[in-house]
Amino acid sequence: MTRFQEFNQGVRDMLPMLLGALPFGIIYGSLAGAAGLTPWQTLGMSVFVFAGSAQFIAISLLSGGVGLTVLLLTTFVVNLRHALYSASLQPYVRHLPTRWRMALAFWLTDEAFAVVQHRYVLRDESIYKHWYFLGASLAMYVNWIACTIIGMVFGQSVPNLSEWGLDFAMLATFIGIVVPMLRNRPQIAAALVAAAVALVCHALPYKLGLMAAAFSGIIVGVCLERRVVAVEGEVA
Amino acid sequence: MENWILIFGMMVITYSIRYSLFAFPDLRFPPLVRQGLHYVPTAVLTAIVVPGMLIPDGQHWQFSVNNAYLIAGLITIAIAALTRHLLTTIGGGLLVFFLLRWAMGQLPI
Numbered sequence: 078m079t080r081f082q083e084f085n086q087g088v089r090d091m092l093p094m095l096l097g098a099l100p101f102g103i104i105y106g107s108l109a110g111a112a113g114l115t116p117w118q119t120l121g122m123s124v125f126v127f128a129g130s131a132q133f134i135a136i137s138l139l140s141g142g143v144g145l146t147v148l149l150l151t152t153f154v155v156n157l158r159h160a161l162y163s164a165s166l167q168p169y170v171r172h173l174p175t176r177w178r179m180a181l182a183f184w185l186t187d188e189a190f191a192v193v194q195h196r197y198v199l200r201d202e203s204i205y206k207h208w209y210f211l212g213a214s215l216a217m218y219v220n221w222i223a224c225t226i227i228g229m230v231f232g233q234s235v236p237n238l239s240e241w242g243l244d245f246a247m248l249a250t251f252i253g254i255v256v257p258m259l260r261n262r263p264q265i266a267a268a269l270v271a272a273a274v275a276l277v278c279h280a281l282p283y284k285l286g287l288m289a290a291a292f293s294g295i296i297v298g299v300c301l302e303r304r305v306v307a308v309e310g311e312v313a
Numbered sequence: 314m315e316n317w318i319l320i321f322g323m324m325v326i327t328y329s330i331r332y333s334l335f336a337f338p339d340l341r342f343p344p345l346v347r348q349g350l351h352y353v354p355t356a357v358l359t360a361i362v363v364p365g366m367l368i369p370d371g372q373h374w375q376f377s378v379n380n381a382y383l384i385a386g387l388i389t390i391a392i393a394a395l396t397r398h399l400l401t402t403i404g405g406g407l408l409v410f411f412l413l414r415w416a417m418g419q420l421p422i
Contacts, residue, residue, distance in 0.1 A: 294356025
């Protein structure tokens with residue numbers, strides 16, 4: 078495929094994710110004003126930070142009058158999962174020039190990761206897969222900024238937008254990403270353990286429960302996978 | 314002004330995390346780490362979704378049939394398992410969720 082075809086395919090494969098991000102971006106845009114952000118700051122956060130869940134948590138904490146240090150610490154913990162995405166995709170982008178790696182990293186969201194990873198594991202010889210990455214990323218970015226603006230305009234005319242439960246869109250998106258990955262026992266066990274730990278630790282501050290849950294799930298998945306391999310080795 | 318400092322800080326933190334491993338193209342991971350990376354999306358996203366269904370406001374458990382997040386979440390999981398199609402899952406899940414909220418009188422209309 079040519080660069081242009083890869084780019085287009087990336088945009089197209091991102092479309093379902095855009096639907097999921099749509100309500101989430103709108104609700105962010107509509108609530109940020111009440112949390113004390115000016116319209117330029119609301120837009121600025123979407124343009125410069127570009128991290129849905131962190132932005133969302135930041136404005137809910139801002140409304141609660143939390144200080145700068147706690148806000149930044151929370152951002153760090155909530156976004157730490159992106160380090161794992163960065164590590165997962167690194168083998169596929171290591172051959173790219175620095176300017177490509179610097180740019181693509183900025184757009185490395187949950188949604189981009191899920192879609193782009195699918196493209197990279199396909200064993201074809203395309204040398205333009207980074208154009209696919211770019212297409213998927215830009216689609217998500219433009220959509221997120223547009224939704225923020227819609228939310229800022231729309232939020233003033235629709236009262237109680239926060240009570241509609243638009244945040245369910247994020248859950249639906251993540252369910253759509255995770256469920257097809259549950260193909261074997263280690264993956265299912267990783268999901269169950271992560272869920273259990275997340276529930277038990279949900280009251281921990283700064284979303285530390287999320288990190289505890291993630292690492293528990295990963296450890297259980299790896300241990301089970303190693304055991305399966307060991308047992309098969311004995312049979313053979 | 315305080316808010317712009319916040320935005321700047323969030324930008325630096327988020328970008329540093331995302332760029333962390335892209336910044337070192339020559340770094341190779343041991344097999345154990347590579348194996349662990351396969352479980353990252355499953356573990357992280359499940360850890361966000363399940364509390365979102367059972368503790369929608371982040372504080373109070375809602376183990377009840379009146380919890381649209383829980384019921385619609387379970388139906389969305391079923392749709393995902395049966396269709397394995399992303400757009401159907403997200404679109405169908407949202408539709409079920411808002412129909413449930415409407416039927417339960419939980420929408421502010």
